[in-house]
Amino acid sequence: MAEEVSTAKGKPIYAALMSIQRDLKAPKGQTNKFGGYNYRSCEDILEAVKPLLNDNGLVLKLEDEPVVIDGWHYIKATASVIDIATGDRESTTAYAQEPAQQKGMSQSQLTGTASSYARKYALNGLFCIDDNRDADTNEYARQTSQSAAGARSQRNAYSSKGSANDDLRSKAMHALSKEMQRVGASGEEVSALCGVKFGKTNSRDLSTGELSKLAANLEAWIAEQMGGGK
Incomplete structure (x- = not known):
């Protein structure tokens, strides 16, 4: 050697x-x-x-x-x-x-x-090790936001209430993405939390309120997991 x-x-x-x-x-x-x-x-x-x-x-x-x-x-x-x-x-x-x-x-x-x-x-x-190759990434949140905006402008078929809810969801997803970056959380960790805390597969299945709750508690919940075996 x-x-x-x-x-x-x-x-x-x-x-x-x-x-x-x-x-x-x-x-x-x-x-x-x-x-x-x-x-x-x-x-x-x-x-x-x-x-x-x-x-x-x-x-x-x-x-x-x-x-x-x-x-x-x-x-x-x-x-x-x-x-x-x-x-x-x-x-x-x-x-x-x-x-x-x-x-x-x-x-x-x-x-x-x-x-x-x-x-x-x-x-x-x-x-260059990638731990974020799934839907719970900043890229996914950006694409989701852009797709929602494009759908609204092309079809103009949402009610004002539906558009407002869509905006809130995009903001909630963006907030989760920013919090993931801040604490260094991987998509796998977030998906696991979705299952443990909400019984959902990943963040795409969460309601707007659940997304906001996940973002607010992300760091504490990850620390909880790490203390329990990570």
């Missing part, structure tokens, strides 16, 4: 990173029993990427920093790859809010959970 590093260490950092992004396969090796879905942890990504880093002459460094934004406490995680030959570095950051309290968890456990979550999404960004 040392000989492989020797032949790869002269590669520019972006060429090496491109090779890793192309070859990396990070399976979802964990199961959330509360939500009934599989997910990949930070440790799953690290286990899969370490041999590729070695082959491409890169070192991975993970760093945490506590930050306060608008009075809220976050863990800022930075994932960096460093070229062992040139010292060139490429980094990605991600944030996870640290809950003030969670039943059954100490403060150090809360901080550790936020750190693991933020590191996972920093690694996702650095290595």
Whole structure:
């Protein structure tokens, strides 16, 4: 393996990173029993990427920093790859809010959970790992909003009440999407919550009121799941 590093260490950092992004396969090796879905942890990504880093002459460094934004406490995680030959570095950051309290968890456990979550999404960004390939994404919310607006302008067949309800639903979906981005929630986690909390398959099946309730409680409910097995 040392000989492989020797032949790869002269590669520019972006060429090496491109090779890793192309070859990396990070399976979802964990199961959330509360939500009934599989997910990949930070440790799953690290286990899969370490041999590729070695082959491409890169070192991975993970760093945490506590930050306060608008009075809220976050863990800022930075994932960096460093070229062992040139010292060139490429980094990605991600944030996870640290809950003030969670039943059954100490403060150090809360901080550790936020750190693991933020590191996972920093690694996702650095290595182009997509955890959001389903309907519960910002792209879906945008397309839903555009489709609804297009249908109204083309057919003009909605009553004023129906149009108002459609606008409210679009706003509720957009609010959920923004909250998902803020807390770093994946579509799988949101779909699982839809099943657990509302008995629905995903957010498309929720009422406007349920969408608003999900957005308002998203962070707390995800923390609840994480405390119960994530």
